[in-house]
Amino acid sequence: MAEQTDARLVAAVESFLDHVRSARGLSEQTVRAYANDLDQLVEFAAQRGIGTTTGLGLEALRDWLWDADQRGLARSTIARRSSSVRAFTRWASETGVLDTDPAARLRAPKGSAHLPRVVSTDQVRSVLDGLTDRAGTDDPGALRDLAVVELLYAAAIRVSELVGIDVEDVDRSRLTVRVLGKGGKERVVPFGLPAKDALDAWLERGRPVLAARAAAQTPDRSPGQVRARRSGGDALFLGDRGGRLGVRSVYRVVARALEDLPGAGPSGPHTFRHTAATHLLDGGADLRAVQELLGHASLGTTQIYTHVSSARLREVYRTAHPRA
Known part of the structure; x- marks a missing residue:
């Protein structure tokens, strides 16, 4: 009986994930975040003998968040888990899977208010100069890495x-x-001449090498669909084996590029997105223009960069003004 009720909870979660993936058109990254959080919830519930959605009362959900807090999870992670389960139980109540919404009154700590990491223009230049030196050898991976970082910073796009x-x-x-943003929204964003030069070099001298590498690894007798699956197809950026470059690989590229820079904070691709937005505002760009460039649905999301820009201004003032 326990296995049967367990499956019913798992099935409800899978139905919810199918819903947010198809009906709501959320990005695959968002769907994966929902799936990871709800998998953790199902595992927690199973440990406590809860195998059905009706067993997910408010107290059980509070215990789940409390357990995460006791294990030292970040406040932002707990806040995201709370958001995920509230989305799930709201859907369950609206579709009749649940009679009521047990998470309607669930509260979790707000996420960290830390400002995003921003690197200076000199630091960006140092990073790109280092990548340019590596790309001078015409190594296809180095040409790709330079084009990746140039485009991340120039266009301020998500990984x-x-x-x-x-x-x-x-x-x-x-x-x-042209990029496809959150919610399947498409937008066209500009980039500059340095990024164009890096893309030209990658497309002309780097990408063909990695594309040929993928073709060489695929037996001639393999069906066409297998060859297409192993290769990067029409992807702009290819991995070392010739397939479409993945998110984790981009994280590794950026982490290596930022590892020698002073300062604390995340070393992922979003650092260049945050940095580009802040540098645009520092240079006098209109906030709504930056909102459109970043693809933010709300101007309030973009306004965090005004706080970053102000913080940088205050720091410059304190270190440079004789009467600060």
């Missing part, structure tokens, strides 16, 4: 958007790239 770009999405004559 999920970057890895989803196809070759045809890049207009090198108009210096624009």
Whole structure:
């Protein structure tokens, strides 16, 4: 009986994930976050003999969040878990899987209010100079890494958007790239000449090498669909084996590029997105123009960068003004 009721909870979670993936059009990254959180909830519930959605009362959900807090999970992680389970139980109540919504009154600590990491223009230049030196050897991986970081900073795009770009999405004559953002929303964003130069070198001398590497690893007798699956197809950026470059690989590229820079904080691809937005505002860009560039649905999301810019201004003032 326990296995049967367990399966019913798992089935409800799977139905919810199918719903947010298809009906709501959420990004695959968001769906994976929901799936990870709800998998943790199912495991927690099973340990306490809860195998059905009706067993997920408010107290059980509070215990789940409390357990996460006791294990030292970050406040932002607990807040995300709370959001995930509230989305799940709201869907369950709206579709009749649950009679009521037990998480409607669930509260969790707000996420960390730390400002995103921003590196200076000199530090960005140092990173890109180092990558340019490596790319001077015409190593295909080095050419790709330079183009990746140049485009992340120039276009201020998300890592999920970057890895989803196809070759045809890049207009090198108009210096624009088409990306697919959150919620399946498409937008066209500009980039500059240094990024174009890096993309030109990658497309002309780097990408063909990695694409040929993928073709060489695929037996001639393999069906066409297998060859397509092993290769990167139309992807702009390819991994070392010739397939579409993945998010984890981009994280490794950026972490290596930032590892020698002073300062604490995350060393992921979003650092360049945060940095680009802040540098635009420092340079006098209009907040709504930055909102459109970043693909934010709400202006309030973009306004965090005004706080970052102000913080940088105060720091410059304290160190440079004689009467600060």
